[in-house]
Amino acid sequence: MDHALVRSEGVSETLTASPSASGTTSWARFEALYRSSRDDVYAYAFTLLRDAAAAEDVTALAFERAYRRRRTFDSRRGEERGWLFGIARNAALDELRRRRRVAALAGEPSRAADASEAVSEDDEGEVALRRTAVQTALAMLPAREREIVALKFHAGLSNAELARVLGVSESNAGTLLYRTMEKLRKACNATA
16 A cells, blocks of 8 residues: 555545534634645755655645644744644654655755846856855755754744754754854855
């Protein structure tokens, strides 16, 4: 039996289940969380896994787990988005453990350019060079530091949320992020 197919069927069953009358508000909140976070969760999973199909599976699994555990969310412990990325992190780490391999950072997920982001051909070349330098520098970072960058910039988590996801203090999260960004800057300058 195909493991991915079973997982997909479970996600479909969970998401197509009709919310009860008392759960309508809960459903609407979950749907809003899904719509605002799905692309970022996918980008985060893709960053860790470097595999589009696995990132889709992890994204679906993370939302399935979040939906099933939505009643356990405690707003006193942080924002829903941070809670969701904690679940996504666990799902991605489960996938990495299952594969028994180390994740490496993939290229930046594609996204459509806004009309306001129009750049000249000269600027496009410069942007491509910078992007290549950043990707090369990111690839040289250890997995933990790549994860910190992904959580901060793909997920858009605050330092407090980052700390909760990583299981460290907020000041430690800030220090880890600062040191990682300094390493990244130095590596980018070295390749430029």
